[in-house]
Amino acid sequence: MSFLRRNAIRYVLLPNELPNESANSISSDDFSGGFRAAEYLIQKGFRKIGFLCGSSLALSHTMRKYGAMASTVEHLGIEAFEARTAHSSDNADIERCFIDWLESGTCPPALVTSHAAVAEVICRVLEARGMTCPRDLSLITFDSEVRLYSGVRISYFRTFPRELGRRGAQQLYQLMTASHPGDKVCKTLIPLEFQEGNSVRTLEENR
16 A cells, blocks of 8 residues: 555555555444444343454454444443454364353353354354254354254344445545545445344343
8 A cells, every 4th residue: 555655546445454544445334233233132131242253353353343342331331241252263263262162151141253154153063062042142243144954044234345345436436536636534334234033032031
């Protein structure tokens, strides 16, 4: 990007994975998604919420975790939130991280996961131990749908990668055609859409 700036080449980041980079960007509103995910679990009656994260190098994962933490702390207090982060987003690392958490006895009964692959790993571990979602653990995830052979559909927040590209192209075109683009930086956030499944127990079942 330093090269682009030196050569006066206009660009738009999709998404902006560099929080300190002052640049035009189009990103998903991951923080709000995490906030809403925890809020949904709280409304269902849970009083302790966890977040299992893939690689912390992915800004989207981190922002989702911060959003879930902010919502939990606001409604229940800091002691009601716990998070674990795997060494990487590889399934093997995620599995080890979750098993350690499960065996520690401190894993909350409701988890938000950073992305869909984490939810799939969790469900495989639960099945191997004779446990199920949502009976033993309620789950919400991000990005894409997860359907299990048991008929469980993981609730998730849908992202819109095509919309990121479309809006990014529009913004870049405006920059290219503007006679004086100026120094103003435009950062656009696209809301996530909640797709409710049956992976979270209801309030009556939680009592």
